Amino acid sequence: MFCGIVAGDVPSVKVAEDATTFAxxxxxxxxxxHLLVVPKRHSKDLFEIPADDLAAVTLTAQRVAKAAAREFGADGVNLLNCCGADAWQSVFHFHLHVIPRYTDKSKDGLTLPWAPVPGDVDTITELGGRLEKALN
Incomplete structure (x- = not known):
């Protein structure tokens, strides 16, 4: 679907476009x-997107987030990426959600299902050590 939007075959309300990205x-x-930023070149998800496309999408997301906050009077902004069906990815073309956030809840219906609670220090330390080794 997002490839069709980038190609102009599927209608959308375009916000920004450059050589690499489409918002x-x-x-x-x-x-x-709430808007989306995608690479023009198809990549399925965060694991597949080339680093240069990821950087371009992130920079475009930052630019449109700043404009959205100014233009709409947002009190904050969330950037969200979901990678994989179990992580709520429903369209398998990499994208960043740019979600302006408001104190005025009549403008903002987003609620997160995750409520942070302190984790087990030993587990956090063990997982961090494993990941540090995997990266080296």
Whole structure:
């Protein structure tokens, strides 16, 4: 679907476009001004996207997030990426959600299912050590 939007075959409300990225309004917005930024070159997810495309998408997301916060008077912004069906990815073309956040909940329906609670220090330490080794 997102390849069709980038190609102009599927209608969208375009917000920004450059040689590498395309930003457009989300048709199922979590808040006023919710939009998506995608690479023009197809990549399935975070694991597949080339580093240069990821950097370009992130920079475009930052640029449109700043504009959205100014233009809509947002009190904050979430950037969200879901990688894999079990992580809520529903469209398998890499994308970043840019979600303006508002104190005024009439503009903002997003609630997260995760409520942070302190973790087990031993588990955190063990997993961090494993990951540090995997990266070296």
């Amino acid at each position: 457009f309004m989300d048709i199922n917005p979590a808040s006023d001004g």
